[in-house]
Amino acid sequence: MEGKVLFFEGTNAIVRFDGGEGCFKVRGKIKNIKNGIIVGDNVLVNTENGVVEEVQERRNQLIRPSVANIDQIIICLSFSPPADLLMVDKLIIASIKNNITPIICITKNDILDENFAKNIKEQYKGINLKIITASVLKENGLIEILSVLRNKTSVLAGQSGVGKSSLINAICGTNIKTSNLVKNDIRGKNTTTASRLYTIDKNTFIIDTPGFCTINLELKNAEEILSLYPDIYKYASFCKYKSCNHINKTSEECGVIYALNKGEINKERLNRFYKFYETESGKRTKFSKGIKGGRKNV
Ligand SMILES: Nc1nc2c(ncn2[C@@H]2O[C@H](COP(=O)(O)OP(=O)(O)OP(=O)(O)O)[C@@H](O)[C@H]2O)c(=O)[nH]1
Ligand SMILES: [Mg+2]
Numbered sequence: 001m002e003g004k005v006l007f008f009e010g011t012n013a014i015v016r017f018d019g020g021e022g023c024f025k026v027r028g029k030i031k032n033i034k035n036g037i038i039v040g041d042n043v044l045v046n047t048e049n050g051v052v053e054e055v056q057e058r059r060n061q062l063i064r065p066s067v068a069n070i071d072q073i074i075i076c077l078s079f080s081p082p083a084d085l086l087m088v089d090k091l092i093i094a095s096i097k098n099n100i101t102p103i104i105c106i107t108k109n110d111i112l113d114e115n116f117a118k119n120i121k122e123q124y125k126g127i128n129l130k131i132i133t134a135s136v137l138k139e140n141g142l143i144e145i146l147s148v149l150r151n152k153t154s155v156l157a158g159q160s161g162v163g164k165s166s167l168i169n170a171i172c173g174t175n176i177k178t179s180n181l182v183k184n185d186i187r188g189k190n191t192t193t194a195s196r197l198y199t200i201d202k203n204t205f206i207i208d209t210p211g212f213c214t215i216n217l218e219l220k221n222a223e224e225i226l227s228l229y230p231d232i233y234k235y236a237s238f239c240k241y242k243s244c245n246h247i248n249k250t251s252e253e254c255g256v257i258y259a260l261n262k263g264e265i266n267k268e269r270l271n272r273f274y275k276f277y278e279t280e281s282g283k284r285t286k287f288s289k290g291i292k293g294g295r296k297n298v
């Protein structure tokens with residue numbers, strides 16, 4: 001019988017199948033598949049002997065958090081704990097690289113200062129992604145989130161304490177443990193320790209993940225990094241320099257500087273890109289002029 005892995009621990013997997021859910025043993029033979037069984041895996045289970053018989057080929061998979069067969073990453077961020085936008089950038093990179101749609105959810109709408117959401121929208125305006133604001137406390141934005149989730153498998157990602165589990169509780173009526181609200185608490189407490197998939201309806205799934213501070217991107221080279229910043233990448237192809245790394249240039253001959261001066265690229269986002277790009281790729285990496293193409297889903 002076909003099923004979906006909701007949770008996995010040791011040699012046991014909680015699997016949802018047509019007509020119910022149950023705990024199934026994972027035999028050694030299956031554990032040898034790449035990265036073992038992970039949340040979101042589609043499996044074949046034997047309900048007679050309670051064993052997972054097969055893990056079906058994955059459409060995609062993220063390494064950290066370790067989840068499979070994802071349509072959307074809902075990147076959660078808020079005013080408190082203070083937003084780590086480099087992490088947001090990296091989650092967008094992970095989405096594009098794995099053909100997953102990134103969506104930003106600004107949580108705790110009730111405590112935001114009025115410019116917060118405006119600033120986030122400004123930073124990511126060059127990327128065609130949806131930005132939703134929501135509050136579990138004031139119960140706003142939840143219907144919009146639900147409509148975005150419909151008929152998809154989505155994973156909630158973002159810093160500890162940003163309110164991922166609280167959002168699932170509000171949407172699914174679950175009772176996932178969340179941290180106690182402490183005033184002026186700027187750091188999360190890693191309340192959720194393992195990923196788990198929740199079913200909203202037959203075709204709609206949402207995965208809660210532990211807050212994390214690193215993400216495995218497995219980037220190959222500088223050119224790949226640039227291509228994963230679509231808002232900057234599109235201007236790199238306008239560069240008049242024969243080969244340009246778009247760093248250290250001051251003249252508008254560089255397409256990226258031109259776009260910055262025109263207000264097409266946000267300065268803070270560009271500065272984070274420069275920093276990331278330099279550490280990941282080495283400063284001297286050159287690019288060929290007129291990089292073509294781009295990625296479709298953003
Ligand atoms: N003011 C306000 N607080 C919220 C809201 N949503 C969640 N919180 C609080 O934020 C804190 C963290 O919420 P969690 O849901 O545990 O956060 P998380 O992202 O799941 O954290 P980890 O499991 O550690 O990754 C809790 O104290 C919640 O009560 C909201 O909409 N408004
Ligand atoms: Mg949590």
Ligand SMILES: [Zn+2]
Nearest residue numbers: 239244246254
């Ligand atoms: Zn350039």
